[in-house]
Amino acid sequence: MFANVFTKTLRDQRRSLLGWSIGVALTVVIMAAIWPSFSGMDLTAFLAQYPEAMKEAFNISEMTTGAGYLNAELFSRMLPAIFIIFAVARGARLVAGEEEDGTLEMLATMPVARRRILFEKSAALAVGVGVLAVVLFISTWVSALVFGLDVPVLHVLNGALAMFFIGLEFGLVALALSAGTGRRGLATGLSAGLAGASYLLYLIGQLVDGLRPFRVLSPFYQAISEGPLGPTLPPIAWTMVAVGLGAVAVSVPAFERRDLAV
Amino acid sequence: MDGAVIETRGLSKRYARTTALDALDLQVPPGTVFGYLGPNGAGKSTTIRMLMGLIRPTAGTATVLGYEIVRERQAIHRVVGYLPGDFNAYRDLTGQQYLTYLSNLRGDVAPAEISLLAKRFELDLGRRIGTLSHGNRQKVGIIQACMHRPQVLILDEPTSGLDPLMQHEFLDLVREFRNAGRTVFLSSHVLTEVEAVADLVGIIRGGHLVMTADVADVKSRARRRVDLTFVDGVELPIVELTRVPSVRDLDVVDGTVQLVVEGSMAELLRVAAPFGVERVVSNEVDLEDVFLQYYEGEDR
Numbered sequence: 001m002f003a004n005v006f007t008k009t010l011r012d013q014r015r016s017l018l019g020w021s022i023g024v025a026l027t028v029v030i031m032a033a034i035w036p037s038f039s040g041m042d043l044t045a046f047l048a049q050y051p052e053a054m055k056e057a058f059n060i061s062e063m064t065t066g067a068g069y070l071n072a073e074l075f076s077r078m079l080p081a082i083f084i085i086f087a088v089a090r091g092a093r094l095v096a097g098e099e100e101d102g103t104l105e106m107l108a109t110m111p112v113a114r115r116r117i118l119f120e121k122s123a124a125l126a127v128g129v130g131v132l133a134v135v136l137f138i139s140t141w142v143s144a145l146v147f148g149l150d151v152p153v154l155h156v157l158n159g160a161l162a163m164f165f166i167g168l169e170f171g172l173v174a175l176a177l178s179a180g181t182g183r184r185g186l187a188t189g190l191s192a193g194l195a196g197a198s199y200l201l202y203l204i205g206q207l208v209d210g211l212r213p214f215r216v217l218s219p220f221y222q223a224i225s226e227g228p229l230g231p232t233l234p235p236i237a238w239t240m241v242a243v244g245l246g247a248v249a250v251s252v253p254a255f256e257r258r259d260l261a262v
Numbered sequence: 263m264d265g266a267v268i269e270t271r272g273l274s275k276r277y278a279r280t281t282a283l284d285a286l287d288l289q290v291p292p293g294t295v296f297g298y299l300g301p302n303g304a305g306k307s308t309t310i311r312m313l314m315g316l317i318r319p320t321a322g323t324a325t326v327l328g329y330e331i332v333r334e335r336q337a338i339h340r341v342v343g344y345l346p347g348d349f350n351a352y353r354d355l356t357g358q359q360y361l362t363y364l365s366n367l368r369g370d371v372a373p374a375e376i377s378l379l380a381k382r383f384e385l386d387l388g389r390r391i392g393t394l395s396h397g398n399r400q401k402v403g404i405i406q407a408c409m410h411r412p413q414v415l416i417l418d419e420p421t422s423g424l425d426p427l428m429q430h431e432f433l434d435l436v437r438e439f440r441n442a443g444r445t446v447f448l449s450s451h452v453l454t455e456v457e458a459v460a461d462l463v464g465i466i467r468g469g470h471l472v473m474t475a476d477v478a479d480v481k482s483r484a485r486r487r488v489d490l491t492f493v494d495g496v497e498l499p500i501v502e503l504t505r506v507p508s509v510r511d512l513d514v515v516d517g518t519v520q521l522v523v524e525g526s527m528a529e530l531l532r533v534a535a536p537f538g539v540e541r542v543v544s545n546e547v548d549l550e551d552v553f554l555q556y557y558e559g560e561d562r
Contacts, residue, residue: 001359002359002362002363002366003366004366004367005367008363101350102346102349102350103352105316105346105348105350106344106346106349106350106351106364106406107367108315108316109314109315109316109339109346110339110364110367110368111336111337111339111340111367112339112367113336257318259317259318260316260317
């Protein structure tokens, strides 16, 4: 557990990861448990009153299938938000939090390069978000079976992967800001703001024709445009991983050079 | 080893509004204990944090064991043991876990060394660091700085929070390092501590190095105020005391002789003792005063 920065960082997030895992699993199970009564209702009249664009924006028209229901209720907003909040909070803390606590000073005077510290912490963050995604995958797959939502396992896998990617992207951005500036508040706020702006871009892109071409820039579009519970995860989803890793790479020189806070 | 173990040339740290350190030129020869003295905010920690590569100089350069502090930071981290002025360890870890972690990051620590040091400083390694007193936490810091038997120790106010017994133990450890040919750079604002252990002393004030000196030399010139109370009914030996060469500014207040001694008190005590001294109160002169005297003395 104390072999290196990676394992130490993993160890540090074990409790919060346990809490978030329980939260994710409970959310999924509860939403799936509602499905049988939900699917029994006749929604045609209800859905008819929504404008077409809204239906598309919120995937409302697909709520007649189990996958569509989960996509609309969980995988379009709530789960991305959960993954982003978890990852951003962890990422922002990994460097700047240690700096605030004063523990980074010793770590940064061990014979380990700062960039190595950053990479190991990035890897630990990825594993943390990954564990949450595995929990999501298992709980979705099992509760879909139990409550008869009829979602193929591959579709569940794509959905969990999409959530992993979107969490990872914003988490790594937060970590990069955390390492580059040493300010946890700034790293958290800016990353959360970026996530909010991305969601808005996606939403408005669905509703306003003029912005349609730009929604592809939004990680939300990249993550959920094909479901995300669906037969494929679009190749553009990998952009999220690339942007996250890119942000960390860009922050390396800043972290290497800057003065650490007392 | 030839040359200085720590050498700074014009080392400076300027911030937008203040100059934390102004063109520091310093040389610490091998096998010495260098006491870096100065009031709080004088620039001691700034110097040390630059040596450790935590912050970058805005001008000048420095080397530790020949390694340049910016380009060869990692090499310095390998060979130096460092104790920050404000040592913070992970509060949720036990001392043992924390030291194991740092040992693993270092990769060249003998586990036996940790338990040896813990025993020596009477530290319970099984307790969580968050539950330790300030002094015991400081011991964890001292152990991590020494556990890899570094060539150079850089310690920022190391004895803060330690009880007198442990301070003594720590100063012994510092002497052992020195006697083994290693070099110790130690900052402090406590004169007695530096007096007790340092071979050389550098005084810093307001970001400027005021002077460096041999400690033995400074000691011989330090002035302190001494109050002598004699047994009742004895005629005060004013004349005899005035004749002692090291005595200055003699005065009598309420039957107590107040005077200033420069350097050693031996002669004064030898003269005063036969007259029936009841009580001797020796006031440590304020650190800055001592060195200001010294400094002014050099000027004249």
